[in-house]
Amino acid sequence: QVQLVESGGGLVQPGGSLRLYCTVSGFTFSDHIMNWYRQVPGKERELVATIDNAGVTVDYAAHVRGRFTISRDNYKNTLYLQMNSLKPDDTAIYYCNGFGYWGQGTQVTVSS
Numbered sequence: 001q002v003q004l005v006e007s008g009g010g011l012v013q014p015g016g017s018l019r020l021y022c023t024v025s026g027f028t029f030s031d032h033i034m035n036w037y038r039q040v041p042g043k044e045r046e047l048v049a050t051i052d053n054a055g056v057t058v059d060y061a062a063h064v065r066g067r068f069t070i071s072r073d074n075y076k077n078t079l080y081l082q083m084n085s086l087k088p089d090d091t092a093i094y095y096c097n098g099f100g101y102w103g104q105g106t107q108v109t110v111s112s
Contacts, residue, residue: 002026002101009094009106016086016110022079022096022103030054030074032099036081038092038108045095049081064090086110 008020020036032053039045049070050059058070069082079096086108093105 002099004096004098004101004103006094006096006103006106009108011109011111012086013112014087014110017082017084018086018108020081020083020094020096020106020108022081024077024079024096024098027099027101029072029077029098034070034072034079034096034098036070036079037095037097038090039095039105040092048094051079083108 003025005023006020008018010018012018030053033050035050036048037045038048046061048061048064049068051070051072055072060068067083067085071080072078088110091108091110093107095105096103
């Protein structure tokens with residue numbers, strides 16, 4: 001059974017940091033590109049960051065580049081998203097995605 005479980009979300013003040021985690025089971029994590037998406041109610045889900053299966057090649061949406069860092073640990077079957085210099089516009093539910101599957105999401109709220 002494939003499972004992607006996100007954690008690490010929460011409430012943070014503008015300028016603060018959070019680290020999101022996505023623990024994966026049920027498929028060979030190290031074989032697949034992994035992604036972080038986010039979604040605000042009433043808007044389409046948008047791609048935030050992508051990482052190749054080896055963790056070498058990464059890409060980011062323009063509005064998070066330089067602030068967010070995607071990484072992975074293929075021994076721990078875990079995907080990460082380090083988010084720094086957070087802005088209120090980063091408030092969303094964050095989802096990890098890979099192998100055609102989605103996690104349940106973790107809420108990130110940036111507010112003073």
